[in-house]
Amino acid sequence: xxxxxFREKHLFAEDCSVAELAKQYGTPLYIYSRATxxxxxHAFDSAVAEHPHLICYAVKANxxxxxxxxxxxxxxxxxxxxxxxLARVVAAGGDPAKVVFSGVGKTAAEMxxxxxxxxxxxxxxxxxxxxxxxxVAAGLSTMAPVSLxxxxxxxxxxxxxxxxxxKENKFGIAMNDAEAAFTRAMELPYLQVKGVDCxxxxxxTELRPFLDAMDRVLALxxxxxxxxxxxxxxxxxxxxxxxxxxxxxxxxNVYASALMEKLQGRDLQLIFEPGRAIAANAGIFVTQVLxxxxxxxxxxxxxxxxxxxxxxxxxxxxxxxxxxxxxYRSAPKVYDVVGPVCExxxxxxxxxxxxxxxxxxxxxxxxxxxxFVMSSNYNTRPRAAEVMVDASSHYVVREREKLPQLWQGExxxx
Ligand code: LLP
Numbered sequence: 350x351x352x353x354x355f356r357e358k359h360l361f362a363e364d365c366s367v368a369e370l371a372k373q374y375g376t377p378l379y380i381y382s383r384a385t386x387x388x389x390x391h392a393f394d395s396a397v398a399e400h401p402h403l404i405c406y407a408v409k410a411n412x413x414x415x416x417x418x419x420x421x422x423x424x425x426x427x428x429x430x431x432x433x434x435l436a437r438v439v440a441a442g443g444d445p446a447k448v449v450f451s452g453v454g455k456t457a458a459e460m461x462x463x464x465x466x467x468x469x470x471x472x473x474x475x476x477x478x479x480x481x482x483x484x485v486a487a488g489l490s491t492m493a494p495v496s497l498x499x500x501x502x503x504x505x506x507x508x509x510x511x512x513x514x515x516k517e518n519k520f521g522i523a524m525n526d527a528e529a530a531f532t533r534a535m536e537l538p539y540l541q542v543k544g545v546d547c548x549x550x551x552x553x554t555e556l557r558p559f560l561d562a563m564d565r566v567l568a569l570x571x572x573x574x575x576x577x578x579x580x581x582x583x584x585x586x587x588x589x590x591x592x593x594x595x596x597x598x599x600x601x602n603v604y605a606s607a608l609m610e611k612l613q614g615r616d617l618q619l620i621f622e623p624g625r626a627i628a629a630n631a632g633i634f635v636t637q638v639l640x641x642x643x644x645x646x647x648x649x650x651x652x653x654x655x656x657x658x659x660x661x662x663x664x665x666x667x668x669x670x671x672x673x674x675x676x677y678r679s680a681p682k683v684y685d686v687v688g689p690v691c692e693x694x695x696x697x698x699x700x701x702x703x704x705x706x707x708x709x710x711x712x713x714x715x716x717x718x719x720x721f722v723m724s725s726n727y728n729t730r731p732r733a734a735e736v737m738v739d740a741s742s743h744y745v746v747r748e749r750e751k752l753p754q755l756w757q758g759e760x761x762x763x
């Protein structure tokens with residue numbers, strides 16, 4: 350559930366009129382709802398209740414400092430995939446001791462930074478990375494806490510670009526190699542084996558793949574136990590889907606209860622890395638209709654937001670709901686909603702039935718995750734502003750970029 354609702358015929362973000370926000374801050378504009386973010390985080394946290402757990406919000410979904418700061422204030426941990434994300438967490442007041450570091454390509458410098466800051470755990474994805482981490486930790490005369498990311502080879506049934514748990518993906522260590530990898534990790538003197546980790550994909554709308562992965566990972570933990578390798582925590586990754594259209598993903602409490610049932614009688618701390626489930630429906634992307642035009646019988650709504658602002662439709666063919674910020678009764682037409690970028694792939698939505706006029710505002714729903722973070726300056730377009738509403742208050746949490754910032758750091762030849 351989120352806090353973007355119509356009052357009369359006007360869309361509100363909590364108690365703020367979206368049209369008023371667009372007027373004040375301009376478009377294209379990202380708007381986030383504090384109450385929604387907090388609600389979603391609590392849904393995870395309370396679902397696991399008394400069981401030892403850590404909710405490590407996946408920073409990649411929405412890395413705005415204000416978002417991270419709100420979650421940090423609630424006691425959230427963070428799942429990061431780069432030194433940059435770690436620096437953001439620290440800048441936002443997050444606790445490094447609640448950070449897990451995922452990703453297949455951590456550099457030695459990133460490992461050093463994370464060790465110096467004292468993160469909770471490295472989610473290691475290969476034998477080569479184990480050796481490197483051991484070397485970096487040795488150089489600092491410290492122990493690196495590690496969990497090995499195991500690829501359980503389950504089909505998450507999601508888009509191939511965001512499915513990560515099949516054995517042919519680049520992620521994790523194959524299940525067949527897992528025991529040998531743990532044995533090696535135990536031998537390396539500067540590593541401290543803490544956990545097992547898996548993440549099978551994103552936007553999963555069914556429980557089955559999560560439960561299958563869990564069964565395989567628990568069986569591995571048992572085999573490791575037989576070898577005297579004790580596992581302290583199980584990190585189940587992120588991946589819980591959200592409703593973009595008519596999907597009905599399990600609610601966090603249903604998901605968490607199903608996992609907890611399998612953990613009965615085990616003394617394992619549970620770590621979640623949710624990104625989308627917390628942030629997606631806590632944000633909208635607001636854009637203004639610049640022109641309506643018809644080409645060969647097809648209607649186009651040309652808007653001021655584009656693929657550089659919100660790339661999910663262009664990149665994955667992702668469908669996100671597009672609604673007018675003000676509702677009219679006039680007869681709708683079917684439009685492709687497209688941006689000003691010079692590419693045919695630049696669309697926010699295709700074949701959408703809309704009652705709109707030039708100058709109207711449209712809201713692209715579910716844009717709080719993988720929205721702004723994936724934006725670029727393609728076509729030398731400044732990136733949009735981001736605003737957070739909190740009941741009837743609103744704050745700029747990132748200013749709209751100004752043109753000179755776009756070529757800052759570029760140099761002419763002498
Ligand atoms: N943990 C790991 C190791 C991950 O790779 C990811 C996402 C997450 C957690 C968070 O997953 P979530 O709960 O958000 O599903 N850009 C794509 C999504 C890419 C997800 C990559 N990994 C999109 O716009 O759909």
